[in-house]
Structures are given as structure tokens and as C-alpha cells.
Amino acid sequence: TIQGHRSAWRLEAGRLKKKGYWVFGPRNRMLTGYLMSLTYAAAFYAAAGWLGVGIYMAQATWAKVVFEVVNYVEHYGLVRVPGQPVMPRHSWNTNKVVSSMVLFSLTRHSAHHEKGDLPFWNLKPYPEAPEMPYGYLTTIFAAMIPPVWKASINPKLKEWDEKHASREELEILERRNQVLGNVGSHKAAA
Incomplete structure (x- = not known):
């Protein structure tokens, strides 16, 4: 998944450059994704402290596992x-x-x-x-x-x-x- 992440960055940078946008600007979908993840982690922390962050991370890890299984079966x-x-x-x-x-x-x-x-x-x-x-x-x-x-x-x-x-x-x-x-x-x- 690290290679997939690198590939996503390359694709997003290419998309933004083609449109004439700054790669590290607000139109970068990778950065907005990171921001959303941090926002959710902060909300879980606000609701339940570090236990909440742990629950959020466990859920995110399980979601990634399911995503990879889906990608596996699709191809x-x-x-x-x-x-x-x-x-x-x-x-x-x-x-x-x-x-x-x-x-x-x-x-x-x-x-x-x-x-x-x-x-x-x-x-x-x-x-x-x-x-x-x-x-x-x-x-x-x-x-x-x-x-x-x-x-x-x-x-x-x-x-x-x-x-x-x-x-x-x-x-x-x-x-x-x-x-x-x-x-x-x-x-x-x-």
C-alpha cells in the first residue's frame, strides 16, 4: 500500500499541474484526505481521549484491510x-x-x-x-x-x-x- 500511496501522489500532482494548480494547495485531494483523517481523529480524541484515537485507528486499519481485499477480488x-x-x-x-x-x-x-x-x-x-x-x-x-x-x-x-x-x-x-x-x-x- 505504500507504493499505492506514492502512485496516488504522482497522479494527483500530475492532475494539479495539468490544470495549472499548485501541488501543495487546497485543491490537492491527498492533502484534503489527510485533513479529513486528522479531523476525525481529533473528534474521537475529543469524545474519548486516547482510547477514542485507538478506536479510530483500529477502525481505519480494518477499513484499509477490507479495501485491499476488495481490490484483490476486483482484479x-x-x-x-x-x-x-x-x-x-x-x-x-x-x-x-x-x-x-x-x-x-x-x-x-x-x-x-x-x-x-x-x-x-x-x-x-x-x-x-x-x-x-x-x-x-x-x-x-x-x-x-x-x-x-x-x-x-x-x-x-x-x-x-x-x-x-x-x-x-x-x-x-x-x-x-x-x-x-x-x-x-x-x-x-x-
């Missing part, structure tokens, strides 16, 4: 040719109604990648995009139990190989499997 096993645009086939989706309502359309992950500037309520489902084995919440819990995760995702990876992957992407998978000592495509790699 697990899918490859893209470096330099090629992100297409709907490069992320897992689910069109389950409850997941979509509870998670503010997080389930429409391909739409988010394709049209990242749209508010969540305008993200549309991509029926042709790869589908998670379950709804988001069930998939997240399954990913935390490796045997359950592999049993549920492996058939989906095989389906991705057959229905979604380009020839170049299949070649990337084949090379990856050779490096890892696996034979075949996703059937053995996952």
Missing part, C-alpha cells in the same frame, strides 16, 4: 497487455441487486474504470463483463478463506480465458505460469 487473476487501455473484461463485476444497493454501485467496477469521472449513481452494469462467483460481500468473505476462494474463482478464471482474454493476454498468462512452475492457463495458476 484477481485477470491480466492486461501493458500499455493497453483498461477494458470491461479487465475487472470482476457483479450485478446482484443487494450488493449494488449496499455498496453504492461498487459492483459496477468495469464502468468505474471506463468512466472514472461519473458519480456512482450513473454507473451502468456491463452484462458482458466477467462476473464474480457471488455478490460482493460473499465474494469478499470467500477471498479470506483460500480453499473456498480458489474453488469458487477457478471456474470463473477458466471462463475468462475462454470468453474474454485476448490472444496476447493468454500469452502473458502462459509465460506467468511457466515462471511460477504451473502448467496450462488459469486452471493451474489460481
Whole structure:
């Protein structure tokens, strides 16, 4: 996550420079995020002292863990040719109604990648995009139990190989499997 943080800083600095804004000014989303976090920590401190700060930090840590698990399942096993645009086939989706309502359309992950500037309520489902084995919440819990995760995702990876992957992407998978000592495509790699 440190590398992700550095990458976010680079992206934000590039965005601000492109618009002619000062990197360390009030339009910097990284700085406003830090300020929000400090404000919450201060509120927890005001409410319960250092115990409150500890509770806030525990909650923030758990939120980060869940975020990373979500990121893991959203892209697990899918490859893209470096330099090629992100297409709907490069992320897992689910069109389950409850997941979509509870998670503010997080389930429409391909739409988010394709049209990242749209508010969540305008993200549309991509029926042709790869589908998670379950709804988001069930998939997240399954990913935390490796045997359950592999049993549920492996058939989906095989389906991705057959229905979604380009020839170049299949070649990337084949090379990856050779490096890892696996034979075949996703059937053995996952």
C-alpha cells in the first residue's frame, strides 16, 4: 500500500499541474484526505481521549484491510497487455441487486474504470463483463478463506480465458505460469 500511496501522489500532482494548480494547495485531494483523517481523529480524541484515537485507528486499519481485499477480488487473476487501455473484461463485476444497493454501485467496477469521472449513481452494469462467483460481500468473505476462494474463482478464471482474454493476454498468462512452475492457463495458476 505504500507504493499505492506514492502512485496516488504522482497522479494527483500530475492532475494539479495539468490544470495549472499548485501541488501543495487546497485543491490537492491527498492533502484534503489527510485533513479529513486528522479531523476525525481529533473528534474521537475529543469524545474519548486516547482510547477514542485507538478506536479510530483500529477502525481505519480494518477499513484499509477490507479495501485491499476488495481490490484483490476486483482484479484477481485477470491480466492486461501493458500499455493497453483498461477494458470491461479487465475487472470482476457483479450485478446482484443487494450488493449494488449496499455498496453504492461498487459492483459496477468495469464502468468505474471506463468512466472514472461519473458519480456512482450513473454507473451502468456491463452484462458482458466477467462476473464474480457471488455478490460482493460473499465474494469478499470467500477471498479470506483460500480453499473456498480458489474453488469458487477457478471456474470463473477458466471462463475468462475462454470468453474474454485476448490472444496476447493468454500469452502473458502462459509465460506467468511457466515462471511460477504451473502448467496450462488459469486452471493451474489460481
